Amino acid sequence: MSRPPLVIPSVSEHTATVIIVHGLGGDGQNWKPVVDMFRGNLPHVKWVLPNAPVRPISAARGQKMPAWYDLSTYDLENSLVEDEANMFESVHALDKIILEEVHSGISESRIVVGGFSQGASMSFLVGLTAGQGRNRWKPGGIAVMGARLPLQSKFASLASAEITEVPIFWGHRQEDAVVKYSHGCRCAEQLKTELHVQNVERDALGSPGLCFVAYEGLAHAISDEELGDLKEFLERTLPAKYHDNSQDAG
Template sequence: MAISTPLRFVPEDGVFALMTIDPVASLECLHDPEALAMAASLTFNDYLVFVPGTNQSRNLEAPYREEVVHFVLPQRPNDVPERFIDAAMSVPIHPTLDETHPEREPLETLGEFPWPGCFLSPFIGATVRTRIMLSVDPIVCELALSQRKRWKRYEKEDRHRQADREVEVARSIWSSTDSGYESDSFGTITNNINLSCGSVGADKHSLIDGGHIELEFAPIGLGEGELDIPLTVTFTHDLKRMEEMSDPFEFFLEKEALERIGREALERNKREVGSRKIKQSRILPLQVEFCDQSGRMPRFLPSLFSTAAVALVAYLYLVWTSKEMAAIAPLKSLVVPALSKHTATVIFVHGLGDSGLGWQPVAEMLNKELPQVKWVLPNAPTMPVTANGGMVMPSWFDILSFGFDSKEDREGMLKTVYSLNQLISAEVDAGIPANRIVLGGFSQGAAMTLLTGLTGERKLAGLAVLSGWLPLRANFKSMVSDHAKSYPIFWGHGAADPLVRHDLAVKSVDFLRESIGLNTSPRCRRADRAILQLVSWR
């Protein structure tokens, strides 16, 4: 089976696409299929459909088989067999990012659907329960519908031209604002002072003249008419007086001033650019580095190792960290309202690559059993995930290895803890007591559920952990709250989970029981209907 590369498809006529899956190509495209569909001018009534990968003996000129046509009709959007969904959610395989032939797992089929030989997408954490599924293969796709719908792929030169057009669009959008920057500065890279933040940049007039500052902008999510173009703009700042500084305190005052500029830029990222609004998809930590033109650090820095200077550095770092946390944008959430009087809230945190929308059917199903409960389903920001080859996807923190035994993204985890605590505070402010709020999550979201619930100031009604693990175990005892050991916790885990292994969950449970005497339910007994047990656990 040939390995394909990420390609962009454009409809010539019609709104249906039938494409094959590839473990490398699908990673980039599947992280936000709805956004990609919007970029292709599709609507939520249009469908991109999973089909088997190609092989060397297949006639690439032939149209795809008629058996799948019923699957893509927008009038019948629920024709996805349930076992097909379950298999795609629970049997992911690890992709290979080199040129070797990737191993693939056969997809469990329902009868003859789609047909024997179908392969499962190895995208880790992908959700096919959303309204759009996407996979790609470098061939022209034809559908045998009532009238033919054709999709064509860009040739290499077409894709290069498309990339050039996107750069020009970014330049024109930036030059259309009142900031006064020349388009020549787009994409310029400097190394003198780096100030990174996750939004459109600061106003020229708020900066000190001279020198260089680079603002790097995170990719901006596409949705509801928003822009999807990363921007990089270079500013200037005079470094001469930095060389004349002899007092470390002056240095850190300067550093704090530049970081304040970055925070002000974050606040301005909601302004309109033309007729479209910028949407901040994630916030990078503000980082400022000073050096002279040769790349050397200022000569006074060795004095920072004095006791007083170290204390000052620690104090300024703590102050800056608290301010940085306060600048984190609130999470956007999908809300499923209570069917009767609202007296309780469940905040449920999705897993890697998913969204709140992926858990909406579960919330709506359980709403019938729990009519007094409002469901808050937050959406993770998008970020590069190291373990997935740096692909950008919805994630609560960076995962450095799927072995979960390497260095952890402590900073990213703590930012998510802060954001989830904001959601809890919002419910309390709305009149729901903390002891009527349950925090739950799946996989990566379950890890954040544990970390947030067991370290938070408020004692919630309980925690629901599905296929999760305890992160930051090395530091956990110093972080845990006084009431953590009295927390009721429902803990369920798939015994055959290939990603977050069952033994990792068992080790996490054992650690919590031994370290703080935590009580969990069920006590590692086998259960076929975990969701029903979770409902009865209330």
């Protein structure tokens, strides 16, 4: 990563961490207003907002911008070529952030990884896949918005054995023109049919499985209602009071 992540400390004792991965052309600072809104309800959470390296984007005729990987086309639904090498280079960089949190004493189950658009793709790869010489994580949750499943044709072969045990929140606007809603629905269905991730209803948000929520709106963006559901997901998956069973032994 070209710049270190923006780190916003917990208000009270640090017992959980949320890592939010920005989208194409953005940076960690984009998420700071959201963190500022959430901190009062999640005072025990430390926030880590990584910054992608700047790289030329083929779909933008080589224009350089912050990106976790290159895009060959903006027609994401029909793209046949994905930048797997840079995807996993970025995954390894994000893995290091998780490893630092674990080494500091935060359990994997107290870490949620989430993101928007390209950041959502990275969240799926970091939190739900194994192999590639990586640690295998079992995070407390995955939260994605405006998402698509990366490396669709091989995602099932990359998926970790724990994928069915992880709570997943997926928010998607019904008229998103960048990552089309129909494409998002097909990707979500793939998680359920190929990988046996169970469907979770909205009132059970935060339970193991996939809670896919549709929102009205045209833009490839995040609505206030969606942010409200994200906050509730974090409150349910990372409650302030929890019992660390790992401390019971001995």
